[in-house]
Amino acid sequence: MRQKSAIVVIAVVVAVLLAVLGAYGLLRSRRHHEPFADEGAAEHHEHIGPAAEREHAEELSPSGSIEDGVRVIKVAARQFEFDPDTIVVRQGERIRLEVTSEDVTHGIEIEGLNIDRTLEPGKTEAIPFTAGEPGRYHFHCSVYCGKGHGDMHGELIVLPQDQ
Ligand code: CUA
Numbered sequence: 067m068r069q070k071s072a073i074v075v076i077a078v079v080v081a082v083l084l085a086v087l088g089a090y091g092l093l094r095s096r097r098h099h100e101p102f103a104d105e106g107a108a109e110h111h112e113h114i115g116p117a118a119e120r121e122h123a124e125e126l127s128p129s130g131s132i133e134d135g136v137r138v139i140k141v142a143a144r145q146f147e148f149d150p151d152t153i154v155v156r157q158g159e160r161i162r163l164e165v166t167s168e169d170v171t172h173g174i175e176i177e178g179l180n181i182d183r184t185l186e187p188g189k190t191e192a193i194p195f196t197a198g199e200p201g202r203y204h205f206h207c208s209v210y211c212g213k214g215h216g217d218m219h220g221e222l223i224v225l226p227q228d229q
Contacts, residue, residue, distance in 0.1 A: 126154045126223060136160045136194075143185050143207070144168040146214025153220065155197045157227040163193040173208030176222055182208050200226040 129150065130139030137159050142149040143166065155161050165174055167185040174193070175182040183191050207218035 126225065128156055128159075128225070129154045136162050138162050138164060141165045141174075142168055143172040143174065143218070145170065145212055146207075146217045148174070148205070148207075148218060148220045151220030152223065154223045154225065156225045157197050157200050159197045161195055161197055163195075164190050165193060166190040170211050171209050172211050172218065174205055175208035176203050176205040178203050179222075181205075184209055197224045200224045 128137060129152075130137050132138075137155055139153055139155075139161065141153065141163055153163070163174075165183070165185055167187050167189065170187055172185040173183060174185060174191075179195065179198075181193060181195065183193055185191050201224055203222040203224070205220050205222055207215055211218070
C-alpha cells in the first residue's frame with residue numbers, strides 16, 4: 067500500500083516536471099521567433115510619435131522671422147485663445163517668443179520645456195529658449211482668466227534639423 071502511493075507521488079512529480087519543462091520549451095521557441103528589428107523603437111521620441119505625424123510635420127514651415135540669428139515669433143494671448151496657436155520652429159534654433167496679453171492676465175506654460183510665464187495685461191513677455199528635441203509640445207494658459215480659461219492652449223512643434 068505504501069509502495070503504491072509512493073509510486074503515485076513520483077508519477078505526479080514527474081508529470082508536473084515534464085509539463086513545466088514543456089511549457090518552458092514552448093515559450094523559449096516562441097520567443098526565438100519574435101522579430102528583434104523594432105525593439106526599443108517605441109521608446110524614441112515620446113513627443114513626435116508615429117511616422118504619419120512626422121510626414122504631416124514635413125508640410126509645416128517655421129513661424130515668425132529671423133532677427134539677428136534668433137527666430138522671433140509674436141504671439142497674442144486673449145480671452146480665450148493664443149494667436150497663433152500652432153508655433154513651428156526647427157531643432158537647434160535660438161527662439162524668442164514675444165507674447166502679449168491683449169486683455170486680462172493670462173499665463174503661458176509650455177509642457178516639457180520648463181517654461182511658465184505670467185502675461186500681464188498690455189505687456190509683452192519675451193521668452194527666449196533654444197529648440198531642443200524634435201516633437202510636439204503642448205502649451206496652455208496657466209493663469210485663470212475666465213470661463214474659457216480651459217480652452218486656451220496650443221502646440222509648439224519642433225521640426226528635426228534636417229527637414
Ligand atoms: Cu487665459 Cu487662463
